[in-house]
Amino acid sequence: MSKQKWFHRIMCVFCFLICVACDDDSGDTGDGYLRSDHTSSESHRTGENCAECHAGGGSGGYVFTVSGSVYQLDLTTPYPQTTVDLMSGVNGSGERLLTLEVDRKGNFYTTEPIDLGAGVYAIVYSPTGTQFKQQPVSVGACNSCHGVSSARIYVN
Template sequence: MIYKNKIGVLILSLLVLFCVGCENDYDYYDDDEIIISQFGDDESHKTGQNCMDCHTVDGSGEGQFSIAGTIYHEDQITPYENVTVKLYSQADIVEIILEVDANGNFYTNEIVDWGDGLFPSVLGETEEQKMIQSVNNGACNECHDGTTTPRIFSN
């Protein structure tokens, strides 16, 4: 009897583990090949340009990005490497965390549910800067081109 219960607990544990695994099963654009920036990576390029000029469904760039852009230091000239980008829900819950790579760039091809809009932020070494308005797309450098809108920067 005790033996049977242990098996039961084991099966239950496996089921729970399996379900947790399922929930973490994200979808990605482009045949499920995961392309996400990580601290220290230097595979990216075109710092400051609108990545979605090319990394779209019909674009020349490898991977269809849902979110991509560049972070700068306060001078808005020097790329800020290895910091963190977050996107908050309307309820102020962190939905997405992205690591900025060694070129100051961040990117992901994970499919994003924008809902009613998400609030981007960047966490630098000393403080977190948050966007007041929410966004419905992740082409960050399209707006933050340093001309119409300042670069995304942090301290």
């Protein structure tokens, strides 16, 4: 086989490997922010406080503004394919500030800037139920309380 054919084959393999390496399901939104989605499985440590690593100065690489995990009613089984909304008013009233899809591992997260200062109200949706958080929250690290000092986030 000639050197030219070998070179051509090596370049084809190299290009293929580059394409495979660059194809991921990291949740990059195209606007420079990272956001969980229903098809992603890149997250890890379901139930742990994401902000332990994904906060300013942390080792996680990305700084999450909102993050957490959703569980089924048994509070043990992660609940993928659910959705989390952050609203300006209680029980779904007011303005929808953010919608996050829960990934295949039961986690949701974003690096998008959001003003939590005045407090926001969370809603979790599943195919069979809706769960409203009645108290406003001003911290986006949901698992810093849920699963530690209060029940895990769950939905029917």
